[in-house]
Amino acid sequence: MLDNFKTHITKHFPYLLTSKVAIASSGGIDSMVLTYLCHQLQINIEVLHCNFQLRGAASNEDEIFLQQQTEMLKIPFYSVLFDTDDYAKKHKVSTQIAARELRYQWFKAQKEILSFEYLLTAHHADDNLETFLINFSRGTGIDGLTGIPEINDFIVRPLLPFSRDDIFQYALQQNIKWREDSSNAETKYLRNKFRHDLIPKLKEINPGILKSFENTKNHLKGASEILNNHIDILRLDVFNKRGDEVVVPISALEKLLPKETYLYYLFKDYGFKEPSDLVSITESQSGKQLFSDTHRLIKNRDEIIITPLIDNVNPSHFFINKEQASVVAPIKLSIDLVGRIKEEDQHTIYVDREKLKFPLKLRKWENGDYFYPFGMEGKKKLSKFFKDEKYSLISKENQWLLCDSENTIIWVVGKRADNRFKVTERTEKILKIHFIDA
Incomplete structure (x- = not known):
């Protein structure tokens, strides 16, 4: 031997x-x-x-x-x-x-x-x-x-x-x-x-x-290699990377037969190994979710979104004092007093400093949240804003809000400022807040 x-x-x-x-x-x-x-x-x-x-x-x-x-x-x-x-x-x-x-x-x-x-x-x-x-x-x-x-x-x-x-x-x-x-x-x-x-x-x-x-x-191992190569090529074709998300159009999955077998091999590496559950979620209403030990799978309109499960070790609220020039949380903001308004875009807003009640707060959205969108008349529920902007469930969960100490929304960060804090002719101190999208 x-x-x-x-x-x-x-x-x-x-x-x-x-x-x-x-x-x-x-x-x-x-x-x-x-x-x-x-x-x-x-x-x-x-x-x-x-x-x-x-x-x-x-x-x-x-x-x-x-x-x-x-x-x-x-x-x-x-x-x-x-x-x-x-x-x-x-x-x-x-x-x-x-x-x-x-x-x-x-x-x-x-x-x-x-x-x-x-x-x-x-x-x-x-x-x-x-x-x-x-x-x-x-x-x-x-x-x-x-x-x-x-x-x-x-x-x-x-x-x-x-x-x-x-x-x-x-x-x-x-x-x-x-x-x-x-x-x-x-x-x-x-x-x-x-x-x-x-x-x-x-x-x-x-x-x-x-x-x-x-x-x-050995025969089975060879067949497995052929199958896995085919699945890898198919994933490259229909699985689209979007940041930390993987997005899969349901229309592409509907063409695959036998459906249960394809879904098993396409999603098993993410921990989803029940073909009947996978078929069910492709045919369910938007918002339906599946969880594995490592990932979450969500039906969002006409697509499936896969995201990794991450331990929520970070606090959901971050406070910003008057003296702070920046905050580094899951997102980064810079805050500066300026003499006048220059460029203004989705990543930058200008607000009347005297209208702000400190400490400011960065938080995620909650049911019942509303704001007064800049450039519009009246208030709008944030849930309606998300719907109009075609947010997915993941996008809603990832959206940060900048609020004052009374929880009033100042900015849907990176999207829309609130009208109540806008700079007017009577504004004496202009605060520039810039979102650094890493």
């Missing part, structure tokens, strides 16, 4: 031979064999171990065993202790998901601390088949049937071409010691049910099932 492993590394991952590499190890047979193989190839490795405290004394014994083995091989060893059950309860996730989140968070942190370039995991061909069957049983798109990726960001899985039996035989031949995890024998976990019940039967029916699966996986 060593020769085959060396050939595989040299052909597909030659950079590992000259890089600083970490190995995620449980102390089980797979990660111990991976450690020995890399050690034999003189790869610069260190071992990372997570103690999840899920198996009582056995969890601590795993850690002690690994520490002894790495000391014997003169390999740096790092471990961490997790209260996995507590994390699962606090975050309302299963124990398996909690362990996964904890270990990958720690691996990313260790990458920065220890400055290794790649993290190796010991996933092998049988793991790949199990993942395929799990995804297949739950229902998935074509990407879910292409198996575990060999490379994902900084994580590399060099044992994927090798079977569980290959690994077991090598461990016996080389007298490699390992720890048995008793939970691997329990069939309460779905993966273990496939591992102990279904896959042995498949191997009995077809002893070459792993090879057959490898061929099928």
